[in-house]
Every structure is written in C-alpha cells, then in structure tokens.
Amino acid sequence: xxxxxxxSRWLAMPCRWFAxxxxxxxxxxxxVIIYDVIGRRFFATGSFKLQELEWHLHGAIxxxxxxxxYLKDAHVRIDIFANKIGERRRVWLELxxxxxxxxxxxxxxxxxxxxxxxxxxLRGETSNGGVGLSHRWIIKSTIPLSAILTILGGLSVALxxxxxxxxxxxxxxPFEAG
Numbered sequence: 001x002x003x004x005x006x007x008s009r010w011l012a013m014p015c016r017w018f019a020x021x022x023x024x025x026x027x028x029x030x031x032v033i034i035y036d037v038i039g040r041r042f043f044a045t046g047s048f049k050l051q052e053l054e055w056h057l058h059g060a061i062x063x064x065x066x067x068x069x070y071l072k073d074a075h076v077r078i079d080i081f082a083n084k085i086g087e088r089r090r091v092w093l094e095l096x097x098x099x100x101x102x103x104x105x106x107x108x109x110x111x112x113x114x115x116x117x118x119x120x121x122l123r124g125e126t127s128n129g130g131v132g133l134s135h136r137w138i139i140k141s142t143i144p145l146s147a148i149l150t151i152l153g154g155l156s157v158a159l160x161x162x163x164x165x166x167x168x169x170x171x172x173x174p175f176e177a178g
Contacts, residue, residue, distance in 0.1 A: 002170075008159040008160050008163075011153075014152055015070075016068060016071075018068065025057055025060060029054065029057040032053055032054055049133055067149030068149075068153065071153045073175035073176075094157065098154045098157060103151055103155070107147070109144070113144035116144075117140040117141040160173075160175070
C-alpha cells in the first residue's frame, strides 16, 4: 500500500506544479487587466491583443488547474446519491467513476485536443481579423495538456481510493487535505 501512495504522490506532482504555474499566471492576469483598464480609462489606449491575452490567460488558468482541483476534491460535484450512501461505498463510487468515466473522457479530450492544437500549429492559425494574438496553437495546446493533468490527478486519487478501501488505517480519504 505504501507503493500505491508513493506512486500517487508522483502522479500528483505535475498537477501541483501546474497549480503553482496557474497561481503565477493569475498574478500576470491581474497585472494585464489593471494595465488594460488604466490605459483605456486614463490614456485612451486599448488593444485587442491585450483583451485576447486576458481571455487566453483566464482560459489557461481555468483548465490547467483541473487535475489539482480533483486532487483536492475542489471540483464541482453533483452528489445526488452520494449523500445517501456510506463513506466506503462513496469511495467505491469515486474509484469506478474515475476508471469508467474520467480517464476515458479525458483520453478522448486529449486525442481530439491534440489534433485541434496540431492543426492550428500547422496552419499558422491566428486571431480572427488579424488584429489579435498570433500563434493560436499555444492556447489550444492547453486542452490536451489539461486532459493529461486531469488523468494524472484522477489516477492519483484512484490509487488513494484503493489504499483507503484496503487500509483505512493508513488513509481515511482518497483526497488530499487542504
């Protein structure tokens, strides 16, 4: 069981790294927004590129944090049945949900997202109208990357579910505290 926990920690590590990156991107996003607002309000400046950068940063922050949110059980969850069943069954439900839904769906998202980003790269896709940001493939590549991070986070939680079910004395919940 210690091996499962060690592997779980290794799988969760990239999710933590990207969560830290998202924290830094959040500060950059705040600076870009402040610069844009002050420039528009007081200096009559403004830029489509700045506005697109705000949207791109916001999108990257939102989707690159999915894996970390899953580790912390901080994602949106609709618990119709989970409140009515015991803790052990809830962990089984979590494990089956990861293996039957999360991993296959994120695998498909990676597959199609990779193609989506690759086509943007090969075509040299830029913003509509040519006034925004170039290199649209950069933001599109966050889609397959977020799918990989979510799979890693899900597999980390799945391993912790196994430990929680087999050895509740080692771990009482499959999610990280925090």
